[in-house]
Structure formats: structure tokens, C-alpha cells
Amino acid sequence: MRLHSVGIVVALKAEADAFTAQASRPECLVPLAEGCGLLLSGMGPGAARKAAQNLVDAGAQALATFGVAGALEPGLRSGTLLCPQRILDESGRVYTADPAWRDRLQQRLTLAALPMITDATLLSLPEPLSTATAKMAAQSRYAATAVDMESAAVAAVAADRGLPFVALRSIIDERDDMLPEALQAAIDPWGRPRPLKLIATLVHHPWLLARLPGLSSRMGKAVRALRAAAAAAGAGLGLPGQG
Numbered sequence: 633m634r635l636h637s638v639g640i641v642v643a644l645k646a647e648a649d650a651f652t653a654q655a656s657r658p659e660c661l662v663p664l665a666e667g668c669g670l671l672l673s674g675m676g677p678g679a680a681r682k683a684a685q686n687l688v689d690a691g692a693q694a695l696a697t698f699g700v701a702g703a704l705e706p707g708l709r710s711g712t713l714l715c716p717q718r719i720l721d722e723s724g725r726v727y728t729a730d731p732a733w734r735d736r737l738q739q740r741l742t743l744a745a746l747p748m749i750t751d752a753t754l755l756s757l758p759e760p761l762s763t764a765t766a767k768m769a770a771q772s773r774y775a776a777t778a779v780d781m782e783s784a785a786v787a788a789v790a791a792d793r794g795l796p797f798v799a800l801r802s803i804i805d806e807r808d809d810m811l812p813e814a815l816q817a818a819i820d821p822w823g824r825p826r827p828l829k830l831i832a833t834l835v836h837h838p839w840l841l842a843r844l845p846g847l848s849s850r851m852g853k854a855v856r857a858l859r860a861a862a863a864a865a866g867a868g869l870g871l872p873g874q875g
Contacts (some may be wrong), residue, residue: 666866780801
């Protein structure tokens, strides 16, 4: 299919499901309304960059990322939305969201009375930050509000191609939350559990069972916020000129 509007990169299956009821498969383009399309890339900048390039090659006239992020600032709660003004990569390169698009998107989220911060800098790193200590160090170094793994790579493709870019993120883990590395190894690049690996991990680390309800609750809040944001923003995430 050919696109003629927004190409949206999502890393995780749960993020794709929050945006559309259509079935999504890794690296397969999902057609949306208004000439938009969504690609489930998998986690990390390399996968996100490839997805963004594929969307542009399919005709996308604008690029966006949609999904979850980790809080770097204290007090930023799970389920809070952010449309960052600035996106940074690990080298300190700065990308700016399209101002008119970002303003229109925020207006739609405000009309829907969704919890949101309006002045934010999003840091993108190649690896997740698993501890509060790592998050505090990143916040001190970059003065960023939150962190993800994909937005800077997609923003870089947009800048190279001369296309507008915007990011819409929902906080999942809060600043003081720890993300056990053993559990991270039990999911695939699209955020789906590897059942045998997960069982083996819990057998070897039974204390992780106590962490699962809290992690599930955080994910639930983030996904519910994303689902509400997608409904409020529309297929084009409020891109000017769209419906």
C-alpha cells in the first residue's frame, strides 16, 4: 500500500494494540484512516530507524513515534502523557518536534482532559535504564524529562528527509522504579513474553514474582492512557491538514 500522510512507528505490540484494533505483525505495515500507516518495529534505535525509512519509502509525508517512556524526573506518574518539544540522542544531538503539529496534538489531548505535561525533553538511548540510579544520572547529564529507545532515531530520519516529526509518549516506569534485567530478558523485541524463558527466570529468581503485579499495573496505566490519547488524536495524531 501507499501512504500519503503520517507514518507511525511503535516498538511494542501493546503500543500498536493501543493505537488500533487492527492486527499488527512485526515489520508489517498496518493501514490506518486518512492515508496514515503504522509499523511495529521492535525495540531500539536500529529497528526504529529501519521502520521509519520503510514508512517514508511507502509514501509517508510525516513521521511520529507512539508508545511508552520511562520517567527521569521525580513525581512523574505512570499514565502521564507527554508530547516533547525536544528529542535528544545519547550523543546530545537535538531534534525538535514540529511546532504546529505538536500544538494541535496537545490541544486535542487537553480537550479530552487527559493527564499531560506540556514542556518536556525526551531522551532516547540504545539501552533501557533499569535502576533509579541510572535514571538520576541520565537526568542530571541531559536535563531530560523522560527516556525511550526509538524517538531520536525516527526524528533523525524525518530530519534527513525534510519531514515533520512528533512524538507521543505515556509514562510507564516512574523514576524510582527498578526494571529487573532478568525479566527484560524474558520478553522478545516486540515486548511479547517468551513463555519458557519467563518460567525459567521465575524459577531461578522467585523473588521476581512479587514485582509482577506492580509492573503489570504500571503497564496497564500507560496503555490505557495511550488508548485514550489515540482516540482523542485520530489516525494522523492531529497533523494539520488532517481531519
